[in-house]
Amino acid sequence: MREVYLDYSATTPVKKEVLDAMIPFFTEEYGNPSSLYKKGRYAKAAISDARKKIADLIGATDREIIFTSGGTEADNWAVKGVAYGNKHKGNHIITTKTEHHALLHTCEHLAESGFEITYLDVDQYGMIKLEDLKKAINEKTILVSIIFANNEIGTIQPIKEIGELTKNHGVLFHTDAVQALGNTEINVKDMNIDLLSMSSHKIYGPKGIGALYINKKVKLPNYIHGGAQEYQKRAGTENVPGVIGFGKAAELAKENMEAHIKKLTELRKYFIDKIFEKIDTVSLNGHPDKRLPGNINMTFSYVEGETMLLYLDVQGISASSGSACSSSSFEASHVLKAIGIPLENALSSIRFTVGDFTTKEDLDYVIETIVTIVNKYRKISPYYNTKKG
């Protein structure tokens, strides 16, 4: 049976070149980067090299890149760090209703310890309004944290304009760019970004490694205390193979970005056009074009999403009903709710994310399978048949 993976926003396979770059650091070059002898120095130099590659991908300088255990830790550190480090200045944080749980749950935690959080609304496409942001900033605001590109619906926010606004108001700006990395141009200097979260496993690198970009002008309190690693900003013996893999993945992402975006955008268009052609009462969630090249989030009305996912799984197809954390519950996704999708339609929504290894033939198979299941379930749906008369 054919196997088709369409969940590249959940995680990606490690590319062969990435794995090849990592392997020596498990078995031969296993030195501790803090050791002063040759093996240690070799590992340390390799980390510096990887750091440069990641800095290059986002227009930062290498000293501004600090490795973390992933995107979740980077988000936690950025938001809690600014909050605890600026308590004397204010206690107000602005974010959106469509953040990843790494950000939302961090904010909920801070709210319990006296911070005030404003969750900005978004429009039907998932876009914030700059006017709303401007109005929300007050003299107690210490941080604006807005996701660069949404993991569920793919919407890309007006980051440069947000950076301009926060700069003019003297407020720090953090963005979770885990999904945006490698999928759209990012330049932290042009965009006035102070803090930016990244994760390796969303860009064909290994899991358990990520980074936080910290603008050199920003003083962020440490989150993990211990040794002097990472310019004394993040303690713990470095995940050397992980760092090397992330560096290689970042290098490939930069080299291939244009072709990658073009390919994914074409596949996305192909899939969406075919679905609209073959199925009625279906809609696309998120912005029509200001979206991640590989993101397709669609509502198949009158078909229960979890049932569809199970059927797809049986046919060898991996897709998602929203974010991975909510895949076992029947609660509607907070993102679909925020863009005003009614509960029954939210529960009929599926996210397909295409990637570098997706082919047109894969999509033809998936489209055919979707048509079969939708027709089958609608045939026995009283709601659908009542609507049709």
Ligand SMILES: *Cc1c(COP(=O)(O)O)cnc(C)c1O
């Ligand atoms: C995957 C993801 C994260 C979490 O990153 P991990 O490295 O898996 O901890 C955070 N934010 C967004 C938008 C993501 O897609």
